[in-house]
């Protein structure tokens with residue numbers, strides 16, 4: 001359900017002069033399955049600006065995760081280019097890529113992906129230790145971030161002792177550990193019930209506003225529309241249309 | 257930003273990243289061993305038994321002829337040159353090989369099971385070397401523990417058998433100096449074998465792509 005919004009919410013158009021943070025140029029991704037070639041992305045051109053909250057919406061199998069991987073430097077596109085902060089990701093060597101993943105981008109997954117043998121605190125501290133912080137500093141900062149996601153009382157719990165929603169909060173805290181410029185989330189609410197999902201979306205939005213991080217979330221969860229500045233509708237490996245939040249409200253009726 | 261990635265800041269951070277998280281790797285490795293307790297215990301026992309066999313055969317081979325000859329000389333009976341027990345050496349080498357294959361397989365299963373964890377760590381900025389360390393440390397930990405247990409066990413068996421065979425006179429006739437050399441050698445061989453066995457699985461883990469974090473199927 002998409003609730004109509006009042007005009008008081010300003011529509012955030014990508015005004016000229018805003019700082020670009022991600023740009024994809026003709027990104028094509030082909031998967032070879034046996035002797036078949038499957039084109040998962042068929043030339044994606046998008047530009048994302050610093051501080052935006054972007055939803056990549058589309059049905060299952062439309063290529064959202066594939067785009068997520070390309071933008072996140074997790075997988076090389078078959079052709080085309082991905083620029084992050086004006087750096088061509090394809091030009092980076094292994095060490096620079098590790099650095100990019102560590103400092104520039106925070107990842108959030110549908111399956112939470114916490115390290116099972118580590119406590120919430122250690123999970124959040126781990127990327128900071130990879131970034132070169134001392135263990136004491138990392139733990140102190142991790143504690144502060146966990147308090148911000150309202151898990152200050154569960155920092156010594158292992159993932160198995162936490163609910164799905166709590167695990168995703170830890171994952172969000174971990175994604176923000178190194179103050180990344182970009183947060184990439186793939187179906188962050190996919191494994192959560194309605195209310196927990198809503199709370200996670202609200203938390204992502206709050207962190208987006210407070211930290212100024214650009215949030216890019218692949219999802220087919222319509223609850224996400226409410227908080228998105230822009231929505232990329234993707235179908236069959238192509239961007240079908242790009243809408244501001246205000247436009248979505250007008251169209252909301254069509255979606256059912 | 258282009259400068260930032262290629263500048264000293266980025267390189268410096270990467271440099272620190274390589275050295276610092278050894279303690280972290282050790283902590284994760286130990287807890288992973290505990291999490292997969294049954295498999296860890298099985299691997300541990302394999303190493304223990306193989307090392308006990310090695311120690312027992314080695315000590316017995318060093319001790320048996322020496323003590324026997326000493327007894328013969330004491331009783332003024334001419335000494336016959338002892339036959340080397342090559343068959344036992346074959347068996348020991350074979351058991352060590354089987355042990356290596358066992359460790360290697362257990363580690364491979366381990367790596368396959370933990371694809372998501374490995375991929376996630378890579379997304380968090382772990383370098384290949386960190387992942388490599390993680391699995392080598394895990395294997396090394398088992399290797400050291402298994403070797404220590406195997407040493408004690410093998411030593412006890414060899415001593416008990418010798419004592420039973422020769423009687424109390426064994427205590428004065430045994431070549432203690434030579435025996436003392438065997439233990440450190442085994443202490444090196446055991447962990448070396450386990451680390452060697454883990455090299456391929458650990459390397460496979462280190463080469464895993466970060467997209468593995470996204471894979472849903474097991």
Ligand SMILES: Nc1ncnc2c1ncn2[C@@H]1O[C@H](COP(=O)(O)OP(=O)(O)O)[C@@H](O)[C@H]1O
Pocket residue numbers: 031032033038039040058059060061062063064065066067
């Ligand atoms: N590793 C892969 N190998 C082969 N085909 C893949 C792989 N990953 C995704 N695909 C295919 O690419 C298409 C897009 O998948 P994906 O990006 O995961 O979609 P979404 O995340 O929108 O559900 C699908 O048809 C899927 O089957």
Ligand SMILES: [Mg+2]
Pocket residue numbers: 064065066186187
């Ligand atoms: Mg997907």
